[in-house]
Amino acid sequence: MFWGFNYYRVPVHEQLQIRNDYSTFELIDFTEKIITRTNKLHQNLKANDSLAVNFKYNHQEISDLIFSGIESVNEPKLNLDYGKQNLKKSLFSLPLTYGGFGGYLNPFSLEAQYNSNIPSFKWPTTLTHEVAHQMGFAKENEANFIACLVGMHHTDESFKYATHGFALKKCLQEIYIRDPRVFEELKQCVNYGVLENYRELQEFWLDYQNPIEPMLKLMYGSYLNLNNQPEGMDSYSYVVALLVNYDFGF
Numbered sequence: 001m002f003w004g005f006n007y008y009r010v011p012v013h014e015q016l017q018i019r020n021d022y023s024t025f026e027l028i029d030f031t032e033k034i035i036t037r038t039n040k041l042h043q044n045l046k047a048n049d050s051l052a053v054n055f056k057y058n059h060q061e062i063s064d065l066i067f068s069g070i071e072s073v074n075e076p077k078l079n080l081d082y083g084k085q086n087l088k089k090s091l092f093s094l095p096l097t098y099g100g101f102g103g104y105l106n107p108f109s110l111e112a113q114y115n116s117n118i119p120s121f122k123w124p125t126t127l128t129h130e131v132a133h134q135m136g137f138a139k140e141n142e143a144n145f146i147a148c149l150v151g152m153h154h155t156d157e158s159f160k161y162a163t164h165g166f167a168l169k170k171c172l173q174e175i176y177i178r179d180p181r182v183f184e185e186l187k188q189c190v191n192y193g194v195l196e197n198y199r200e201l202q203e204f205w206l207d208y209q210n211p212i213e214p215m216l217k218l219m220y221g222s223y224l225n226l227n228n229q230p231e232g233m234d235s236y237s238y239v240v241a242l243l244v245n246y247d248f249g250f
Contacts, residue, residue: 003110006138012145016077018245024178026244031171031186033250038168039191041161052196055120055158062120063087065159066128069150080146082135087127089116097208102126105133119204121197124151124162144170144239145246152248165194167243174240 013020045053057065063085070080090096090103090113103114103126112130114123125147132146151163168190176183187195 003136003138006136009136009138011139012078012137012142013242013245016075016242016246018242020241020245022241022244024175027171027174027178027240028182028186030244030250031168031175032189034164034168034171035186035189037250038161038164038194039189041157041164042191042194044157045161046193048193050192050196052193052200053121053158053161055123055162057120057123059089059116062123062127065124065154065156066131066150069128069154069156069159070131072155073150073153075149078146078149080135082131086110086134087112087114087131090114093117098210100205100208103130105130110134119201121162121165121201124154124159125166141238141242145242148239148243149246165197167239168194169198170240171243 011020039049042053043049066087067082067085070082073080088111092113093115094117096102096104096115097117101115102118102122103112105111106113112127112134114127114130118126125144128147128150129143132143135146137143137146148163148167151159152167154160154163172183172186172190175186
């Protein structure tokens with residue numbers, strides 16, 4: 001029951017002593033850098049830059065990668081201590097898929113549960129996101145940032161690529177809102193194979209679209225609103241502010 005107080009903990013940007021806003025120029029500059037890194041990682045995994053990267057994680061492999069990644073993060077300003085590993089496939093993966101969700105934190109057992117049906121391109125960030133909730137990062141944007149912090153510094157190339165791809169997509173979405181023309185210019189710089197991974201993910205969710213999904217997301221958005229996240233479901237996108245202002249050593 002007391003886990004809910006994590007919604008009111010000191011924000012991550014204050015713990016890291018960084019800003020929580022950014023200019024369009026700063027966003028574009030960061031996005032250009034992450035495009036370069038994502039393309040390079042893609043080329044390391046695929047000889048042909050027009051092909052999507054295929055992932056074949058099993059449960060044990062992805063668990064080992066996540067928890068080893070958490071242990072290797074060197075960020076003394078954040079408490080990333082993790083106790084007993086507790087990450088499980090959800091028995092309700094199909095209903096989660098129809099609801100449009102990749103995972104959740106079990107409110108009774110505090111187990112990180114993930115939707116095993118989602119494309120494995122999303123496994124590194126989605127599963128690490130749920131583990132971040134377990135560690136007390138309750139807000140969605142902050143859990144996404146922890147997933148990026150773990151994955152973008154990871155030693156595993158495919159795990160790192162998937163995470164960079166996730167961060168890049170968030171940045172491109174924000175640029176599209178601010179300046180569609182610049183979005184189109186930057187999109188042309190992204191390897192076609194990276195865009196293919198995005199397309200596969202989009203097609204997966206389109207296959208499961210249904211009238212109930214918007215209602216479920218509206219309900220969850222209301223839950224977030226009541227728990228110190230007034231932006232509701234839109235709070236997921238504010239991870240961009242943390243990404244732009246954090247020093248990833250680019």
